[in-house]
Structure formats: C-alpha cells, structure tokens
Amino acid sequence: MGKLLDSIDSPKDLKVLSLEELNRLADEIRQLLISFCRRHGGHLGSNLATIEPIIALHYVFDMPHDHLIFDVSHQAYTHKILTGRRRFYTDPESQKDLSGFTSPKESPYDDFMLGHTGTSIGLACGMAAQRDATGGKANIIALIGDGSLSSGPAFEGLDWAAEQGGNLIIVVNDNEMSIAENHGGLYKSLAALRASGGRSSDNPFRALGLDYRYVEEGNRIEDLIKAFRQVKDTDHPVVVHIHTRKGLGLGQGSQGQIGSTSMAQSDGQTAHMTSLPDLPAEGPVEANHWQDGLDSLNRLPNSRKTYGRMAMQALEARFSQEPGLTVISPATPLSNGIDPDFRQRAGNHYRDVGIAESHAIAYAAGIAKAGGTPVVATSATFFQRAYDQIEQEMALNGSAVTLLVFSTGVAKTDATHSGTADMVMMRGIPGLTCLAPTSGAEFLDMLAWATGPARQPVVIRVPGERTLATERAGKPIAPVKSDSTTAGQPWDRYRILQQGRTVALLALGDALPLGRDLADSLKASLGLKPTLVDPHRYDRLDEQTLDALASTHSLVATLEDGQLDGGWGQAVAAYYGPSRVRTLAFGAAKEFKDRVPQAAMLERYGMTVPAMTRAISDALADQASWI
C-alpha cells in the first residue's frame, strides 16, 4: 500500500512524522481498511471512525509502557496495523490468522482478549490500582465506544474510577450510534454535550465525579493530539469525549450519507446503515457492526438469519391482536434475522434496549408480570451477561419470558463468542424449560407454545446449520409437524425416530442430523440398526423413555452440539449410573477455542461419524468380553 504505512512497524515510527504525514498515514490506513473489509468483511464503520484517534493516542502516549485498553475491540484495527500487525491486513493469506479482537497472544500491545462490552474501564481501574500500589508512572487509557456505555459494567467502572482517583484516561469514542442505534437517556445527554461543545449541564460523567474534556472534531489529528497531551500524566481520572464520524471515508454513493456528520438519531433507519457500494450481500448492515465482505456474495442466509426471520414473521402476524407481545433485542438484531423493515413495522412490539442484557431480562420479567409476552433474542454468548437475572427475575419468579438463543454449537467462532456453553448454563438453572427444536416447523411450534399457553420461563435453542441443511435439501429428519403440542407440558417425551436394538442414539437439537448419519454408519459397518431418538428438550430427562430403552438396549449414546461437562449427556449417564446400561457421551470438551475450524474440533472431540462408530463398536466389544 502507501509508502508511509510501509515504514510503520511499531508506534515509535509514528513519533517522527509531521502532522501532514500523520494525516497521509490516516488516509492510507483508511484505504487499507476499506479494501480489507471489502474482501473479508469486518467491523468497518467503527474502525473507520477511530483511525485518527488511535494514531493520535499512539503519537502522544508510549505504549506498551502506557496501556491502551480497548473495550469490545471493534475499534482496534488501526491499533493492530500500527503495532506490527500490518501484514494481516495487507496480505490476504494472513487474514485467517488474525483475531478479530485484541489478543495478548498476538502482541504485547494488547493487554486483554475482549469481545463483550463495557469492561474496559473496570480493567483499566485495576491496572491503575496496581500501578499505584507499586509506584509506577504509566498512563492507563480505556477506549470505549458510545454504544458500550449503556452496559452495566461500564457504569460500574465509571462510578468506581472517580473514587479510586489517580491517573486514568477514559476516551469515549462517540460516533453517535451503537450497533443498530443507541438507546437510553444517556444518549440524549451525549447529544446535548455534542450540541453544546461539551458545555451542557446534564453531564453524565461529571455527575459520576469525573473530570471531563470534549473534542468536537474527533477525526482531526491535531485536535486530538492537543487534547491527549493535556491529559497525559494526569493525576486524576478524566473522560475525553471525542466526537467521531462513523464510516468516515465511505463517501457519497453508499447508502445513508455515510461520512456526513448530519446523521442524527432522528434520521431514521436507513441513515444508520452502511454498506460498501459494490457489496449488496443480502442488504445493508448496521454501520457500527459487521460489514459482509466479497466472500459472502451469493451465500444463502445462515441459520441464525433464516430461523430468526421465520420467528419474527410468526410473531408479527399476532401483533395486532396481542398488545403485549414484545420482541426485545439487547443490540445486534440484524445478525439474528431481526431486519430493519420488521423493526419499523413492529413499533413498540420491538424494543432494542441497547447493550444492556441484564436490563433486557429484568424488563422482560416486568412485562410478563403485567400480562405481556416478551421474547428476548440474542446470541448464546451474550445471555451470559444476564445469568443472574435469568436465574432470579425470570426463573425464580416464574416469569413468562421466552429466550431465543442464537449462534450456538461447535463452530469456528472467536474465543470470546463461543456457542458451546449455553446449554450447560441454561440447564443448570432451576425452573427453565429448555427446548432444542430439530426443524423449522418444530421451532415455530415451540415458539407458539412458549408465547401462548405456557406462561412460564422457556428457553429455545434456535436450530443451526445442520438442521437448515437437511431442510434445504428437502430431507428433514424430524416430522414436520410436532404432535406433542396438545399436552399440557409438551416436549416432555422423547420422540423415537427409528426403533432398533442394542444401541440407542439420543441426538439433541442440531446434533440430530449427525445422529442419523451415525445410525446409518452403524448399520453399514456393524450390521446393527440402532434406535434413534430426538430428545428435543435438555433441562430434564424423559425417564419413562429412558427406562423403556433400558430393557432392549445395552448401550445408550448421547450426542449434543455443546459442552459435555455439565451438559445433558452427563445427566443421562448419571441416570443410568446404577443400572446395567452403558453410556457414551459425545460432545465438546470444556476448553476455550479461538477460530478453530469446525471439522478440526469435531475431530478432536471424537464427534466425527467414523470416530463415534469406532467408539460404539469398541464399547460393545468390551461389554461382550465380560458379560
């Protein structure tokens, strides 16, 4: 790429540049990010907004002696480019080795691997406390976007910072929007601060006891350098509120006037979108969130979007008759098929509460208590932030809240966004009915039950790619129409899909297609026709079916697309523990895994069809040897 960028191998190479050169460097990085995201996709809007701030931070401060702690790290691309990781962005082949987040394994300039939001301030407080305890002098800087500020941990961190005192610099990167849009009274105050050049009296930072500076031109390097120099080596916590432009550099021609500063929240939905002009993908994505790359062209919608859209369509048909039917999304709606046009039509039947998962559940519990029907939709990994509210406000209070859990299972995700932990988490909590549908039709049946007659806490794990593939191939495994909805508490009983002998395969949710393949393999290789069972529920066992299986089967194998330890398969094993029935549990290991390809993980976990066939064959042989 550009000549200047080629000379930047570490932040110290920045420090010899003139202002004019710094600006040229920003332009070069901007072009690089656009071409990178065009190819691979990425968090384009937020990164385009933070090129100049990050250049200025590295110019003024001395990382890694000083520490720059990113929040969710969707603003870290420029930081990575400036800290010796340029080649990941310039060399298409290297991209696959790059974490989408900050990562201490990648660089000494990264202190943490962070993929959720709101904790940068707390982490920075801790690092500052330890610096003060040991007489250090480093500047500790947290960089947090306006979208993250609505989260409870961010507030708790801000509140504590003022009490702790000492050097701490909190850079609030205010690009006027969260993922879809910002929500909450806080954003009115931020808007008022922007409108008044930082002088508005209702200042949420000062109200928490913090010193405060405002930089109107948050993409002008000289202004940023001046502001950062003023706070460098401060002896007390200070917020530097910088006003940046989302998607800066994506000029005219793209949707929604990206690059203009006129995009107030009142501009409506389309103003909050961005997409590269030549990248139709399947529609524009939210400016601050993921931009699909060229490699996504002509790709069919994934299971998240497909089943999410089905769910929204089914609910929307009822909106006019059910005033309290409410879809709640703590940000990231689009990824789960909650499209902008749906949101617009839904009116108050849809609520994006911003990045505030704890609140999303308490809010839903309140709606349910008053007779409404709330549905909370987000990724498996983000429900973790509401564990306590799921346990207390939802489950303990018996609140008729339905959770739709997206993005689950063994998949090539970032370590921060694992999809293998959700079933272990949910099934550990008393009082939740946890369902794992194995077809789109059953998913909608379960949703209808949960938001209709159930009036109790229900968790539905949205079907994944395997289920979608069987449906797209016209080969669904489970019956299209579930017949169990008539009972008072449906899905209590497992569904026998194939009656066999000796070996029973219990394959949960998106593992069912794998179970069918395994059944075929056992028939082919051992001449054994196993029983194939669709449990479609994972919070409790169908003891009646398990007892019946015990009389004609000597081995019961469980398959689940999630973590084994603490999971449903272990509960089945324990149930059979005192009996003569042997058990084998197939599932994911308890481990962190960062962008490991799915096939490699299934291999490692012994979850391939050949490996499972072998394991079952071995178990049967061992059993035969001593009976």
Next chain:
Amino acid sequence: MGKLLDSIDSPKDLKVLSLEELNRLADEIRQLLISFCRRHGGHLGSNLATIEPIIALHYVFDMPHDHLIFDVSHQAYTHKILTGRRRFYTDPESQKDLSGFTSPKESPYDDFMLGHTGTSIGLACGMAAQRDATGGKANIIALIGDGSLSSGPAFEGLDWAAEQGGNLIIVVNDNEMSIAENHGGLYKSLAALRASGGRSSDNPFRALGLDYRYVEEGNRIEDLIKAFRQVKDTDHPVVVHIHTRKGLGLGQGSQGQIGSTSMAQSDGQTAHMTSLPDLPAEGPVEANHWQDGLDSLNRLPNSRKTYGRMAMQALEARFSQEPGLTVISPATPLSNGIDPDFRQRAGNHYRDVGIAESHAIAYAAGIAKAGGTPVVATSATFFQRAYDQIEQEMALNGSAVTLLVFSTGVAKTDATHSGTADMVMMRGIPGLTCLAPTSGAEFLDMLAWATGPARQPVVIRVPGERTLATERAGKPIAPVKSDSTTAGQPWDRYRILQQGRTVALLALGDALPLGRDLADSLKASLGLKPTLVDPHRYDRLDEQTLDALASTHSLVATLEDGQLDGGWGQAVAAYYGPSRVRTLAFGAAKEFKDRVPQAAMLERYGMTVPAMTRAISDALADQASWI
C-alpha cells in the same frame, strides 16, 4: 402493640387517618420493628429509615392497582405490616413463616420475589410498558436504596426509563450508606444533591434524561405526601430522591449516634455501625445490613465468618511485602469475616467496590494483568452477577484472580440466596481451577497456592458448617497439612482417606464428613469397608484414581453439597459410563427452595446416612442379581 396499628389490615385503612395519626402509626411500627429485630434479627437500619416513606406511598397511591416494586426488599417490613402481614411481626411464632423478601406467594401487594439488587427499575419499566400497551392507568413505582444504585442493572434500568417515557416513579431512598459504606463517584453527587437541597448541577438522574425531585426530610410524612401527590399520575418518568435517616429511632446509648443526621461518610467506621444496646452478639453490624437478634447470643461464629477471618489473617500477614495483594468485596464484607478493624488496617489492600459484582471481577482482572494478586470474596449467590466477567475477563484471559465462594451448600436459605448452584456454575466455565478444601488448614494451603505460585484463575469454595463442626470437635477428617502443594498443579490427585473394597465413596468438600458417616454406616450395617476419597477439586476428574478404583470397586458413589444436575457427580458417572462400574450420585435436586430446613431437604434428596446406606445396599443387591 399500639391501638392504631391493630386497625390497619390493608392500605385502605390508612387513608382515613389524620396526619397526627399517621405519625403515631409510624411510631408504633418503629417500636414493633425494634422489638421484632431484637428477637429475631433483621435488616433493622434500612427498615427504620423507610417507615414514613412507605406509609406515605400507601397513603397517596392505590396499591395493588398501582404497583410498588421494591429493590432488594430490605426496606419492605413496613410494607408487609401495612398489607395484612402484621401478625408475622407481632406474633413470635409466626416469624418463621415470613419471607425476608417480598413474595407474591405471601401477598397480592408483592409483585416479585427479589433478593439481589438493582433490578427494580428494569422490572418497573417492563410493567409500565405493558400498562401502556394495554391502555392502563396504574402508577408504577420502583423503590430503590442508594446502596443498590451502584449496580449495573440499576443504571441500565435508569438509562432505559428515560427513553421509554410514560408514567414511572423511581423513589431513591437515600440513607447515605450501602451495606458497609457507599462507594463510587455517584455518591459524591448524591451528597452534593443533599447538601444543595437537590439543586447541585452534577445530577446523575437528570444526566440520564430523567425528571427529578428532592425531599430533604425523607422521614417527615407531610413532606413525603406532598411530593408523592405531585408526581402521582405523572406522564413521564420521574426520580423522587428522598433523604432518610438510617436506623431512625435507635436513639442515644447505642454505638455510633444512630438516629442523628450528622453521620457523614467521613465519620469513620464506627459511625457506620449500629447494634441494639443490649445485643452484643459478636460485635456491631453494619447499619443497613443484618442486625443479629437475641437468638444469636452466645452463638459461635459460623463457618463463613470463621474461615473468612482465617483467610484475611493469612493474607494480612503478607500485605507489607506484597503491594498488589488486594481483597475485593462487592459489599457484604462482614458476613464473610472481613471485619471493620481488618478493613481499616488493610488500607488499599482492601477494596469495597460497593454492589457492583461485574466490576469487581473486571477490576480484579486488571489488577492481575498488571502483576497484582486480587482475591474477590462474596456469597455464592452474588457471583452469579459476574458470570460473564468470570468467563471472559477472568477465565478466558487466564487472569490470576482468586474467588472465595462463601455461603454454599444445602441450607435453610431464602430462595433468592441459594448455596447449591455455585459449583455447577463455576465448573461449567473452562479455565477455572475449582477447589473444595476439607479443613481450615487445607483452605489456607489452597489460598496460599492460588495467591502465590498459581498465577491462574482459581475458585475456592470456603468450607462449611460440617467441616467446622469436625474441627471444633477436634476430629478433622482430612490430614491437617496437605502434602500436595509441592507439585506444580496441586490438588490434581484425589486423596484416599480409607482404602476399602467394592464400594468407593467420593465425598466432595463439605460433604466429606457426611461421607465418613456413610462409610461408618456401611461398615456397621453391611459389614463392608468402603474406600473413602476426598476429591477436593471439582472442575476436572482425577482419571488416574478413577481408573484405579475401577479395578477393585463395582460401585462408586459421589456426594456433593450442591446441585446434582450439571454437577461434578454427573461427570464422574459419565466417566464410568462405558465401563462396568456402577455409579450413584448424591446431591441436591435442581429446584428453588425457600427457607426449607436443612434436615428436610437432605431427607428429600436422599442425602441422609440411612437413605444413602439403603440406596447403596439396593444397588449392590441389584448388581449381584444379574452378574
């Protein structure tokens, strides 16, 4: 008690009273609360502060048509007395049937059962949204104490309230202190608001877009009635900030000038204590928190306080040499043996971050990253609020944070404070070393390791009452000195306490004394000497020992003082699943349980020694019948 109170069977009986009578009623309730807490203990300070506000709320509003939602509900005694539950407070025999929290099972005036903090505003937002969706007119009121305001969920709720709009009244009961003391910049702003009669410019509520009123005399009924009448039927969210007096009515003679308004935060530790003059118990308790009753006199400190004090003593000895050794308590320090005098001596080695569990973990991860040694101490149930930070900031980042988990196990707790969920939660998270010491000495060994050579995430389940009882009786079960600290990763191997045959008992943590009793019972009743094993670790299995047991034992029984489903015993069962070894897992059912006596629960769970002896005997007989 007094004549007026005898005539109040529901809030409508209030509405005919004169102001003079309302004041007399307040006096009568005050005397009742003091005598009640003298007898039974209770959250005295916070309830004494809210007598007049709750009388005024019920006088002005029309509950249960209007809704009054308590936060943690440590301010609900007067509400209960006024809503038909007087006899629980006047009749000593009835007290045992009374929930310490609001409870819909007790009364239609209670919307939720709430025992954690900060969610009242979110719940109220939800009820208000449903009211508006259905054209209702009720006033929705959230009552939240200043101590709860530091929690993330409270902030998320405040932030959302402003955006939602419509009728919502948030009463902030500001008695100038949290449990031990308030922490965070927010409290400086509250102090400035109090000092300025609500006119200070740094107003955290206005900064979140909320309307705001201030009532200086928050214990003067006429002022409260006037303020509540002004906001009744408001068409937008409004905060009513009332300044109340903690412990009002506990006049001179008690420690710390309780009842005086002069208790600013600067008054030091003793000013923040209250105890009834004739109740020495084991020292004063924090004013806003639990006041021990007469029934606690001469009682020995419980296991929480005993082992907590031991831990603090061990850490304190190292403070002068280790600048980064930091004990972090998200409120409630005293319950865990973190005494005021320790806190004072510890200086910056002790940090009470207030009710902000998410922040506590992120903060600790920051300290660890910078080389310090943080120890976070709180109840099992409160760690739930930091699930995501434990998974992301602590475990995924490999942060050298130690968690001390207090108040665990099957016990007669409120449903909101269960001690049976923690092991399931912690062991489901990858990357945590989870230890269950079985003696005080081993607890200290583990703490020394975790805060010394380990430099990794460690969870220690503080020993409970059974362990303490064996130690007090001079009959510890496990060796006093652990010999496993020398290895690189200690406590990897189970400890064989008694070598036997046929049956192996694996008894985890505080279930070990139960395991020994069971071993004795098996010997006595079946003439069988079982092997007794102390696993003292529950995040992973010692497969080497399990394999060795398999050769000489046909039945392995696990005992754990926690929930079976998702627990360690199920992992043992799954490990033996494909083998000929049978398993039996003893532990708690997955259920909510509210103040059920421990003996009744152990009976229900089949965890008594006779029941377990029978179960093992039956399993052996069944096994013999078909081998």
